[in-house]
Amino acid sequence: MELRQLRYFVAIVDHGSLSRAALVLHVAQPALTQQLRQLEEELGAQLLHRSAHGMLSTDAGKIFYEHAQAILKQVADARSAVVQSTTRPSGSVSLGLPHSISGALALPLLTATRTRYPEITLQLTEEISGSLTEQLKSGRLNLAVLFDDVSAGHFSATPLVEENLMFICRSGSSFAPAAASLRLQEALASTLILPARQHGVRPLVERVAQGAGLALGTILEINSLAILRSALLADLGATLLPVAPLLADIERGAMTAWPVVDPAVTRQVTLCASRNIPLTNAAAAIGKLVREVTEDLCARGAWPGARLG
Incomplete structure (x- = not known):
């Protein structure tokens, strides 16, 4: 199994057709079809099927897509970690925020990131906390803001704030x-x-x-x-x-x-990272920035009902 096969497969799923994926990837469509066929033969399962709406994932394909995304992200993170400077971090960082937190934290954090780290692309994902936990475990997220009921065995957790319900x-x-x-x-x-x-x-x-x-x-x-x-x-x-x-x-x-x-009823809001997947310099910088922005919001009373944990 090759990384290019994973990239090809993800592109086909994302674009919904072989022809559109071939254009984006600058690969001839017959070569793309051949790589997909080889991948399916190696896995022993059909990953995609044609329909009136384009190429759709089979059940096996949906499972493999999640793993392929996580693998490609970790490879990109590894490459970024090697080339980026500790004094000028750059690259892409994915941060997950629960719906009930994003209203207070998302915009101040985006503004602070643009000012402090213009070479970092911050990708914010807003989901229910259960979904964020699974994405952080699989490596699709670098960081996630979660609550005190998360599994401590999978994550390293830094307390941010306490909130009263x-x-x-x-x-x-x-x-x-x-x-x-x-x-x-x-x-x-x-x-x-x-x-x-x-x-x-x-x-x-x-x-x-x-x-x-x-x-x-x-x-x-x-x-x-x-x-x-x-x-x-x-x-x-x-x-x-x-x-x-x-x-x-x-x-x-x-x-x-x-x-x-x-x-x-009080909940502890924490910043979590995987214990098994190293943070890039950019992700570590964003983690530090999340804590700084949180402290500033609490000091200014701009995060109502929250106090530093």
Whole structure:
């Protein structure tokens, strides 16, 4: 198996046809077809099939595509690590951010990267935390901002901030508490809109509830922050989240947030990297910059509800 075969295969999948991939790669289409056939013969599986919509991946092809992407990225990182200077890092760095963090961190980090490291291309991926964990394990991400429930065995983790989860609902909602704060037991008795069990704040809420001898009531599972926001505005329930991802709605009065006490629900936000895949100089520089930007945001009060961990 050769690296060029991996590049050819990824290009065919990305462009959806042999002819378009051949043009982009500057390779004759018969040669591209031959390399694909040799790759399939070596793997003993069909990776692609023709359809009315172009070349589509088989189930085996979808699996191989993920591995091929990770391998090609690690090769590019290795090449970049050898040639780049420690005083002037350059190259591409991929950083994963959960939906609930990107609103606070993404734009300040992009601005700081452009100013400090103009030769680094920062690629931001916004996903649910479960997906980011898998991408970081496979090497498709250099770094990811995750939470304190990640598997410590796979990652090296640097604490960034702590965030309190708040009880948030539409202003004037039937779910709104009467007092200035509410106990966790009261919050759990409401209809809560939360991600599925393997994602985001849900494992944290369940862990704290279990530790307090409490059980969750009615749950509406929504993994998309945009859809969760729409459900809140439609008054389908309340949620337990940090204020940052819904700050615009809270500031304009469309939503209201209440502190949760007895016990409070707090999450640790961490910057994670693989223990098995070395960071390039550029990735290490971005990791340091993430910590600096986070400290600045907290010092200026620009990351509401967060304090340095």
